[in-house]
Amino acid sequence: MSATQLLATASTCLVSAVLVCSGLGKLATPKHARQLFTELLRVRRSTALTLVRAVAVVETAVGAALLVPAGRPAAAAATAALGAGFAAAGLVGWQRRTTLPCGCFGRPESRPLGARNVLVGLALVGFGVVLLLESPAALPADRMAVVAASLVAGMALLLWRGMVVDLVRPRTRPAGAELTKEIAG
Numbered sequence: 001m002s003a004t005q006l007l008a009t010a011s012t013c014l015v016s017a018v019l020v021c022s023g024l025g026k027l028a029t030p031k032h033a034r035q036l037f038t039e040l041l042r043v044r045r046s047t048a049l050t051l052v053r054a055v056a057v058v059e060t061a062v063g064a065a066l067l068v069p070a071g072r073p074a075a076a077a078a079t080a081a082l083g084a085g086f087a088a089a090g091l092v093g094w095q096r097r098t099t100l101p102c103g104c105f106g107r108p109e110s111r112p113l114g115a116r117n118v119l120v121g122l123a124l125v126g127f128g129v130v131l132l133l134e135s136p137a138a139l140p141a142d143r144m145a146v147v148a149a150s151l152v153a154g155m156a157l158l159l160w161r162g163m164v165v166d167l168v169r170p171r172t173r174p175a176g177a178e179l180t181k182e183i184a185g
Helices: 003-028 031-041 045-065 069-096 115-133 144-159 163-168 177-184
Strands: none
Touching: 003 045, 003 069, 003 115, 031 045, 031 069, 045 069, 069 115
C-alpha cells in the first residue's frame, strides 16, 4: 500500500469514526444537543429534538458510507456539507456567546460552540472536497472496507466507551408517572 493510500485510509477511518460516534452519541442522549438547537435556532423543544435526531442519523449514515467504496463520493459530499453546517453553528454559537455545551457527542462535558467547532467544520469541508477530487486509485481498495470498518469500530469504542451504556440502560420514568396512570385509569 502506498503512502497516499495509507493516508487516505487513515483519514477516512478517523472521519468515519468521529461521525459515527457523534451520531450515535446524539441518538443515545440527545438532551444536550436539543438544548443547544433550541437556543441557536429558536425553535420548540420537540422541533429541536427532531432536528437533533435527523442530524444524528445523517452523521451515522455518512460515517458508515465513507467506508463503502461505492458510496464514498456521495459520503464525501455529505461530509463537506456537514462540516459547513458545523462551522456555521460554531460561528453562530460564538457570536451569541452561548454557554451551553455543544452536545456534539451526546455528552455535557464538551465546551460551548466556538472557534474549535468552526475549525473542525472547516477541516471536514476540506476532507470532503479532497476526497471528492482524489483519484479512485488513491482510495482504499474494496477489501480495505473490512479493515477500515474494524478500525472504526475500535476507534469508536476508544472514543466513546460510555455510549454503549447510554444505548442499553433502562430509561427511568419521571416521578409521579405511576400516580398519573392511576388517576387517568
